[in-house]
Amino acid sequence: MTVDNFKLIFRILKYIEACMEYESFDDDNFAASHFGVSKALFLNILQTLLEAGYISGIKIVIDKCGSDIALINPHLTVAGMEYLADNTMMKKAYRLLKGIKDITPGA
Template identity: 50%
Template sequence: MANFKLIYRILSLLDKYLDYEDPDWSRLSADHFLVTEKRFISIMLMLYQAGYIDGIEPIHLGGNRFDLKYINPTITLKGLEYLEDNDLMHKAYRLLKGVKDITPGV
């Protein structure tokens, strides 16, 4: 579950950065999201390979180790669709949870 939360936060940041001429790229980091560098790079690679983000270049360091080069990181249309679908699911979950909380025996 923590991975999907991280994915949502990364994509949300890139969505927000669509409005900025000169975004603060230091926020696109493991430190900013309070995760390990290995987890952050793995998630970023998954997002890139799945087509949710673009503008990064994976650098193979040998074995299964990678680093990232930022060219012009951006969210793709597929990434925007993920955010929209995920937001609708959260709203539905909160609504159903509210109904359950006020309905006895459910």
């Protein structure tokens, strides 16, 4: 996976997390075009997130017309919440360490 794929994973998980604050899921913007990627990549990343146990309530439907998404109360699992928490903390630590390096003479 490329760094861009991990950014996409983070953005998808953050989107689902934000939607969990409301009674209904904002499925109008839950599309490949909203995330600026191809439909194939979007579906593949969603499938990966489902298989990893990070999300639930989403089904990839494949038929004669192609692939699509069925949304059945999409939400993050505990593993998905942990992924977001870990990656947010890692980003903060990276920025802090980079800042220290930037101001340390001879580093």
